[in-house]
Amino acid sequence: MVAMPSFRSLRAGGRNKEDTSRAAATTRSSSDRTLTPTDGSFVQGVDLKRATQTRYRAILASSFLYALSTIFLILTIIGNVNTKPVIRSTYFFKLDLTNLIPASTPADITFVNSLARSLGLHDFYQVGLWNFCEGYNGEGITKCSTPQGLYWFNPVEILLNELLAGATIALPANISNILNLIKIASHLMFGFFLTGVCTNFISIFIAPICIYSRWISLPFVIFTFISALLTAAAAIIATVMFSIFKNVITAQAGLNIGASLGTDMLAFMWIGAGSSVIAWVIHLCLLCCCASRRDVKQGRKRGSKYAYGNAATDEKKRPVRKRIILPKFGRGSTSAEIV
Template identity: 55%
Template sequence: MRIFNRRRNQTAAPAASSAPELSRDQIKRATRTRKTWSLLTSFFLFITVIFLILVEIASTRNTSNINSWYFIRIDLSHIIPNTVPNFTLINTIAQSLGLHDFYQVGLWGFCEGYKAQGVTFCSNPQALYWFNPVEILRNELLAGASINLPADINDILDLIKIASQVMFGFFLTSACLSFVLMFVVPFSVFSRWAALPIAILTFINALLVTVASIIGTAMFIIFRNVIAGVSELNISATIGSYLFGFMWTATAFAIFAWLVQTGLCCCCASRRDVRTGRKRGNEKAYHTDTSGAPVSGAGQGASEKPKRRFRFGRSNA
């Protein structure tokens, strides 16, 4: 029985010595790598929030800075083709009936204007907004005037409504969630168990902004192609490169934040790991303190092996 007790004591001794007493500064230094990656994740989320804000404020106000930010711009300045006799006069009459030269769409509303004057009016921001060109043109025309749009545009209105509202909800939710996670992510330094739920939230955030960007890209490209395929009217549409760049940049950094945070679930020693001895972290923390001076205790224990090798070499000599 004494032999078994000795073996148990011998096997328990390394486990106890694997968790040396470390100062607070040493623990911080041992987990410096994990802290760096956590702060990098927060920085990625910060960039995500910035670009999502740019997506949110596009076409919400008639200011020169954001007039060029839109999902799609519909040009009605030459609604009558050049092949029609007196097309210039007819286009002028169409403008006098209430039509503007262009309409551009944002997440919260739309803006309209003339090529010579630029944007002249932006609608009031509206939650769950969706662009209905039929309703807008009917409201713009004077009383008694009407315009018949092709059936292809009317057929996709229901799809535009559903897709626009889903995109609106996902972008707004992702902006709020990214802002909160930006301050929550640094808590993953303390424990890998804390990093797991944060990683799940960053995955949900990346999923929301990615799906919203895909919906917006597909919806407005289809809408542009439908308008370009109309042969009865000379209507053109262009995709806004700025706003598309904003939303896909936000998507990319949200994905980067999720990948880094997922890696923190299994990589880099946390402060709990260092305290319990599961992982050592940065080895420099066991040899020197934060000022660079040698430490006693754990640092001396870590340097015992090199001393034994030196003595062994001398005995052979």
Template identity: 50%
Template sequence: MASPSLEKRADTSRRHSTVIWHRVVRSLIYLLAWIFLLLVVIGNLANKPVLRDTYFLYLDTANIIPESVPNSVFINSAARTIGLHDFYQVGLWDFCEGYDDAGITHCSHPKSLYWFDPVSIMLNELLAGATVAIPTEVTNDLSIARIASHWMFGLFITATVLTFVAIFVTPFATSRRPPQTVSSDEHVNEDIHPHRRPTFIFIRALPMAIFTFLIALFTIVASAIATVMFTIFANVFMNNTVDLNIHAYLGKRMLAFMWIASGLNLIARALPPIAHQRASRQSAQKTMSVILCTAGYDHTIRFWEALSGICSRTLQHGDSQVNRLCITPDKRYLAAAGHMNVKLFDIKSSNPNPVMTFEGHTNNITGVAFHCEGKWMVTSSEDGTVKVWDTRSGSLQRNYVHKAPVNDVVIHPNQGELISGDRAGTVRVWDLGESVCTHQLIPEDDVAVSSGNVYIWRMIQDTEVTRIVPVATFLAHKDYLTRVLLSPDVKHLATCSADHTAKIWNLDQSYPPAVAAAAAAASSQTNGHGTNGTANKNSNPPTINGVSSNGTASANRTTTSTDMAASDFSMVGSNQSLNPIPLLPGQQPSQQQQQQQNSFPTQPDGPPIDPSTGTLFLETTLSGHQRWVWDCAFSADSAYLVTVSSDHYARLWELASGTIIRQYSGHHRGSVCVALNDYSEPR
């Protein structure tokens, strides 16, 4: 399998190729539009087959006096003799006139802002020998036609020039949207502060957006005016009050050219978002798009474009506030846990309604998690129960009971066990195959369960027995803890608190301060040896939650009752076999489920302990929220963290620097839950 960095570069190369292809196509579209506009502009100017037949209006005056008039043949012949032509052909710059038997005999000189006045021309050609009575309404129509022709001329010339410029400007246009990844991307200008990147990109793209809009607008309006002008001329000469036999015909070729140019400019204008969506779909097919969503007390679920900070979709959750969110491993569905029910939304669909609702709890639902293949879902609730649901049928499969409201529930990577914790501080392990509680950790009477303490255990699964080993306990925050989350690579521990902060704790033995502390401890231990090579018996290592530690917690020793008694919790229950067992009896674990279990990373030696504080090493404190921080979510590479707070904001943090990459604003009340899935493969 290719490394993530190679996949990222390949995906970036594909996106870059798509952008280049899109710009070339758009330039070609503008080139075609310009050719058609040019034919419209220079039509009727030269005696060439295509140009001579490209005109706006054709007037047939061969029999200007109707046959119903006495001596009409003689009058028409006389009119031709004194200068009236059989037809008049009008272009954008000039008009041409001629006879049916001789063709075009004369064209006027090209003139800017030209307009064709048929009354003046015919009166001049008839001289004073004849007069034509023109009604007032006809005169008014011709006045409107004159104004419209001036606008048509100006708009067509402007559109032609702008389209010509667009041919060469388009290849250098700035994309209107940044790439949608949680991590930074080669397309992002790293010199711009992350908070200003969307504004910076928008400002750079705005001139091109306005430019392409004006091109399409001018071309369409000019074509519309030309079409309306023909209607005006047709109305003038077909008016019953005008006793003349004049037929007006619209130049079909020019009409086709102008509307083809309008359509091409409109397509070129609409192409950027179309190309962006196509690039997004192509990228999604390979890497599966980043899904980031938040929810809270304003009864809405918001989907965000991770890097740009744009809210791309909003779902209403009218029944209640949303307490927890969870995305299925295949990124197809989003579960929203509210008051007494869980709603399942289709992420790929535009349907705002849930596709399934799971009902059965009698109080707020506090936790939700999916099986690795999405076949079943587990929920916890303040009603004191943990329930397992079949996501295909929506039916309830298991129901486990606590003696207190349940705060959360998670699925063990072996997909055969559940771990749940309640408000009384009790932690229980449930075997799905046997449908029993196999382990129970109960806090001692003097332990404050509503505190800022973090307790860490290891679940060591041997061949025939699962052992729960205490690793460490430490004060993470001075106020209530609201969320504790392990990173996907098991190298970081995130804690959220009512003290308005989130903290990142190290679990990695290779963490530089941990390496330095271990080296110092080893040096100190060496210096404590006597000349006979025995250790100094007065040097006692610190004890972390009942486990002896000299800078690294020992997690390889077998837990005894003495160890557990020394900790803040007592363990009740048998250490029976907890092999991974699927939900349905008789069903064997799938290949994906086995891979999920076998690929789960662990820290074999336990997390390193800071000897100066007796706690885990604190990597960074994420300060920026103004109120309680309720929830958090790691990116797939464990390099970024998204937090949500009662201050209405969600924030994306870069853990290496502890800085805010993006801030998501849109909730009207507190945001209390977040879900993020940017894995390249289902997980």
């Protein structure tokens, strides 16, 4: 028997070529969508958001700390400006003149208190950043001075101005020697607190840009270092200055002037300063660790290992599909895929 030759349809061959080119285009399109979609969430098969998740969380923590610092520094700044709750109990320093006349004086205690008031003195004076308030133990605060910028507490001037004409009071000699130092320190503290609260507030909104590059973090670290330095310096100045003032004012034997530091104010300003310093340390660490988006794009640093999953590895492991044409007697042809 003579073998009959087989003929291949040109039309079928054309269709096969079109099918092959269409399948290749579909494969390329699918590959492009997998590796570089238009939404920007992947770059060359890497999930940028997931790769920089550690850095993102650190920045969120720093923003929270800056917000916390701003809140407590504001409480420090507005302390003692009026007689409203919380504000009236927030002060740096309290001067207590209740026992100005010694208790050993042979007189009735009621008469002693009325005598002290007749001199024009109040039972206590408490100091804030902007002003001072005065009052009596049984009545509370009766008056607060007008807030003024660069305020500093001068107890000699206040007490002497409130005494009636001709009345005098013996004050420790050391107080006059440190008044100039108190004035300079108070002016520095005032400026540092205001600058610190402003820079911390700005840092809340600037911090997220550090997710894009470690180079951007460098100027931000310098900016936040200044903020942390000012707030910490202000807290140190306030603590040291009023502690020394307390020791000096109570060192005079027989004068019976009491003095105390405001625990609420100290807590507020140190929480604010501490939060600012910790946030700065976080951004200092971000200079050398935790991959940024720019690092991941350029391959300088690898982020989270879970960001380099299926999208990047599946393309390498994807099997190669070949299309072959099998001859068939008659019209048309058939195709098959071999993996």
